[in-house]
Amino acid sequence: MIKNRANMTFxxxxxxxxxxxxxxxxxxxxxxxxxxxxxxxxxKKVTNxxxxxxxxxxxxxxxxEVITRTFTWTFFSVLFKMxxxxxxxxxxxxxxxxxxxxxxxxMPPWIVPMAIGIxxxxxxxxxQFGMISGLLQRFGLVDGPVAFLAYGNSAYWAxxxxxxxxxxxxxxxxxxxxxxxxxxxxxxxxxxxxxxRWTRFRRITLPLMMPAIITMSMLSLIAxxxxxxxxxxxxxxxPTGETTTMIIDTYQTAIGSKKYGxxxxxxxxxxxxxxxxxxxxxxxxxxxxxxxxx
Amino acid sequence: xxxxxxxxxxxxxxxxxxxxxAIYGGIxxxxxxLLAPFLEGFLVSLKPLxxxxxxxxxxWPENGSFNAYFTMxxxxxxxxxxxxxxxxxxxxxxxxxxxxxxPASYAFARFxxxxxxxxxxxxxxxxxxxxxxxxxxxxxxxxxLGLLNTYFAMIVPGVAFLIPSAIWLLRTYMKRIxxxxxxxxxxxxxxQFYTFRRVILPIASPGIIVVAITTFIGAYAQQFVFALxxxxxxxYMPLPVGLFxxxxxxEVIWNELMAAxxxxxxxxxxxxxxxxxxxxxxxxxxxxKT
Numbered sequence: 356m357i358k359n360r361a362n363m364t365f366x367x368x369x370x371x372x373x374x375x376x377x378x379x380x381x382x383x384x385x386x387x388x389x390x391x392x393x394x395x396x397x398x399k400k401v402t403n404x405x406x407x408x409x410x411x412x413x414x415x416x417x418x419x420e421v422i423t424r425t426f427t428w429t430f431f432s433v434l435f436k437m438x439x440x441x442x443x444x445x446x447x448x449x450x451x452x453x454x455x456x457x458x459x460x461x462m463p464p465w466i467v468p469m470a471i472g473i474x475x476x477x478x479x480x481x482x483q484f485g486m487i488s489g490l491l492q493r494f495g496l497v498d499g500p501v502a503f504l505a506y507g508n509s510a511y512w513a514x515x516x517x518x519x520x521x522x523x524x525x526x527x528x529x530x531x532x533x534x535x536x537x538x539x540x541x542x543x544x545x546x547x548x549x550x551x552r553w554t555r556f557r558r559i560t561l562p563l564m565m566p567a568i569i570t571m572s573m574l575s576l577i578a579x580x581x582x583x584x585x586x587x588x589x590x591x592x593x594p595t596g597e598t599t600t601m602i603i604d605t606y607q608t609a610i611g612s613k614k615y616g617x618x619x620x621x622x623x624x625x626x627x628x629x630x631x632x633x634x635x636x637x638x639x640x641x642x643x644x645x646x647x648x649x
Numbered sequence: 650x651x652x653x654x655x656x657x658x659x660x661x662x663x664x665x666x667x668x669x670x671a672i673y674g675g676i677x678x679x680x681x682x683l684l685a686p687f688l689e690g691f692l693v694s695l696k697p698l699x700x701x702x703x704x705x706x707x708x709w710p711e712n713g714s715f716n717a718y719f720t721m722x723x724x725x726x727x728x729x730x731x732x733x734x735x736x737x738x739x740x741x742x743x744x745x746x747x748x749x750x751x752p753a754s755y756a757f758a759r760f761x762x763x764x765x766x767x768x769x770x771x772x773x774x775x776x777x778x779x780x781x782x783x784x785x786x787x788x789x790x791x792x793x794l795g796l797l798n799t800y801f802a803m804i805v806p807g808v809a810f811l812i813p814s815a816i817w818l819l820r821t822y823m824k825r826i827x828x829x830x831x832x833x834x835x836x837x838x839x840x841q842f843y844t845f846r847r848v849i850l851p852i853a854s855p856g857i858i859v860v861a862i863t864t865f866i867g868a869y870a871q872q873f874v875f876a877l878x879x880x881x882x883x884x885y886m887p888l889p890v891g892l893f894x895x896x897x898x899x900e901v902i903w904n905e906l907m908a909a910x911x912x913x914x915x916x917x918x919x920x921x922x923x924x925x926x927x928x929x930x931x932x933x934x935x936x937x938k939t
Contacts, residue, residue, distance in 0.1 A: 356761040357831065365841045366760035369752035373812060374768060376749055380809035381775050384786035391785060439679070446675045450662040459922065460680050463687060466866055467914040468735075470873045470889030474896065474910055475686035478693060478903060484702060486689045523683065552668070581779035584873045588893065602781050609785045610878055622782050633777050637770065 385626065391619035398613050409620035418604075422624075425600040428515060429579045435519045436579075437572050440526030441564075445556065447527065448534045458531070465524035473588045476517045480504050480589070507597030510590050514598050517585050522578070526571055533567035534560060566643045573636045577629065601625050694718070694907035718912070721905035727883055728909055731891035735913070738803050738876075738887055739868040745808045746864045750815040751857060755845060757816065758823035759831065769816075776813035780806055781874050791879050802879035803872065803887065811867050815860050822856030823849070862924055869917060888913045 357366075392409055396402045447458055464472055479486045480503040488501045503509045537560060545555050583602045586592060592599035592607060599607070605625065609618025664672070695713035722728055757769055780787065787806050788797075796802045826849060834844040850857075872887040880886065886894070892913075895906055 356828075357759055358761050362760060362841055363762050366756045366762060366765075369756035369760075369845075370765070370768065373749040373753035373772075373816070377772065377775055377809055377812060380787070380790075380806055381778065381783065384783040384790060385778070387786035387789070388783060396785075439682075442675065443679050446672060446679060449664075449672045451664070451669065451672055457676055457680065461683060463914075463918065464683055466870065466917045466920070468870050468872060468889050468917070470893060471910045471914055472686060474892065474906065475690040477896070478907070479686055479689055484903075486685070520683065520686070577777045581777075581781065583779065583781040588896075602779070606781060606784065610788075615785050615789075619785050622785065625782050626778065629778055629782070633774050636777070637773075 388619045388622050388626065391616055392623045394616045394619075396615035396619070402616075405616070409617045412617055413620055413624075418621075421599055421601055421604050424597075425580065425602075428511070428598075428600055429576060429582075432515050432518045432522070432579045432582075433572055433575045435515070436522040436526050436575055437568060439519065439523050440530050440571070441568070443523065443527035444530035444534055444564075445560070447531050458528070461524050461527055463524075464520050469521060469584050470588060472521060473517060473585055476513075476520070477504075477589055480513050504590050505594055507594055510594060510598050514586050514589055517589065518579060518582055521585070522575060526575065529571055530564060530567055533564045537563045570640060570643065573632070573639060577632050577636065580625075580629065580632065601628075690907045690910060694904050694911055696904055698902065698904055715908075717904040717908040721902075721909050721912075724902055724905050725892075725895065725909055727886065727891055730884060731886055731888040732913060734800070734885060734891075735869060735872060735887040735889075736916075738800060738807070738872060739865050741800070742804050742808050742811065742868040743861055743865045745804070746811050746815050746868075747857065747861060749808075750812055750819055750860065751850070751853075752845070754816050754819035754823055755849060755853075757820045758826075759828075759849075769820075772813045772816055776810065779874075780810055784874070784878055787875075788878060796879075798880050798882045798885070800885055803876045803885075806875050806879070807868060807871065810871075811864050814867070815864050818863065819853070819856055819860045822859070823853055826852050862920065866917065866920065 393404055393406060394402045395405045395408075443461065447454060447461065478484075481488070483500050483502075485503075487503065488497070491497045491501065501509070503513045541559050541563075542555055545559060550558070581602060582600070583606065586598050586600060586603050587606070590598045592603040601621065602625065605618050605621040608614050608621055612618075692710055692713075694717050695715065696710040697712060697714070697716070700711055725731075757765065791797050791802045791805075796805065830848050830852065831844055834848050839848070873889050873893075876887050876890040877893070880890075883891070883894075888909075892906055892909060895901060
């Protein structure tokens with residue numbers, strides 16, 4: 356690392372364009388969101404400061420329901436991603452012929468344009484003509500067509516499954532890298548002592564991939580909390596609000612109803628939660644790095 | 650009896666027959682979950698509309714044909730443009746990201762001054778706020794700059810959210826370039842800028858290419874929310890938003906839309922097969938601690 360003062364200007368000049376860009380496109384809008392949340396900004400030309408009025412307006416049972424829903428939706432999605440991702444990584448790590456091909460086949464949901472993958476799920480969930488309802492009927496598991504996105508309960512789980520589908524590839528590949536970083540001699544020593552595959556997974560693989568699981572579940576928590584495309588394309592928050600998460604709710608208020616001020620207040624609440632997750636993430640990764648070096 | 654037993658297989662990697670069955674069964678189930686939508690989408694693109702909208706459900710296409718792949722160009726008039734727009738937006742975004750990120754990553758990799766750690770943390774924190782949260786001020790910003798309903802309305806905000814992971818990845822790569830390179834150039838009287846341009850950039854070019862690919866993929870995959878909110882002109886729409894417009898219509902020509910989707914994702918699929926080795930490293934880098 357170069358630390359002498361002579362090059363300081365050069366170093367900051369290299370950084371300047373990126374810092375300025377991000378300051379204008381992200382940092383300033385963040386500040387602006389907070390400012391707008393105290394105004395009655397809308398399509399009208401005149402904007403007045405209204406104090407805490409927007410916050411008073413959103414302080415109601417419906418909004419708390421939305422917050423709770425966002426948290427449970429995120430919780431289940433992250434949980435499924437971690438469980439399926441761990442299983443997938445262990446399976447893909449097995450020394451069987453074809454594993455390289457299987458690893459490549461894991462990636463499409465992650466790489467293709469998100470919206471297009473979601474269109475395909477939209478068709479699969481279709482009650483009359485979709486694959487899931489069709490196959491369930493064929494095997495006699497349900498009596499008639501099931502329109503998954505038409506009922507609150509099934510739409511809630513359907514959007515979670517699609518979110519899991521998009522998230523699993525990255526989690527799996529990341530966990531696979533973590534598993535492969537585990538020193539081989541640990542497994543060999545345990546194997547020599549007669550430890551079974553399950554014992555070796557339980558006592559070696561799982562504990563040593565724990566840091567990866569923790570890091571990934573935090574990153575996944577943040578990404579899932581921000582999830583917009585999936586719900587918007589599949590249900591637009593419907594059928595009667597059962598899939599409305601905080602992001603969808605903010606979008607509907609701000610872009611749908613053009614109530615910028617009130618939408619900004621809702622966005623500020625999201626930002627408060629995100630900042631808490633963010634701080635938690637930095638704390639956890641720093642602690643993990645510290646124990647790693649000890 | 651253990652399968653796959655040959656000279657080269659270490660004892661520890663040999664499986665019993667039921668273990669093999671369980672592994673392949675598990676992988677089959679796992680991959681079915683991940684690939685089912687593509688399978689269904691592909692089969693739908695082959696089915697004639699009459700069969701699509703008939704009960705009971707049929708899994709395999711009867712009289713399947715690739716007709717939809719030819720008729721879609723007329724039924725979805727803007728289709729060629731949508732794909733072109735998607736490519737244009739991703740390409741321009743990638744170029745801007747590289748121009749900003751290459752010098753910044755070098756600074757983070759090589760120099761250590763007070764405050765730089767905080768700036769790096771700031772960049773990482775940004776990647777945790779999605780564009781959807783900031784739509785309102787971004788919309789007003791785009792309106793003030795006069796960018797609404799132009800390509801730049803979709804490019805400019807997208808770039809900001811692609812910067813953090815690109816910096817993280819390229820910084821890790823540049824850190825591996827030995828400091829002796831800088832010292833040797835310094836001894837020969839090269840300026841810092843000359844060293845950066847003539848010594849570091851050529852060595853870092855493989856890393857820059859990886860960052861370019863992952864950024865392009867990221868830009869291609871995430872074209873939705875900004876394009877949906879900041880652009881209403883059909884001729885500028887990228888593929889996902891262009892196709893999304895058709896889903897609200899009464900008579901959805903599903904087979905052609907699925908065919909269009911497949912043509913639209915082909916570039917991404919080709920990249921996976923040829924560059925997956927780099928992609929894995931690149932796309933997970935944002936999450937890897939140093």
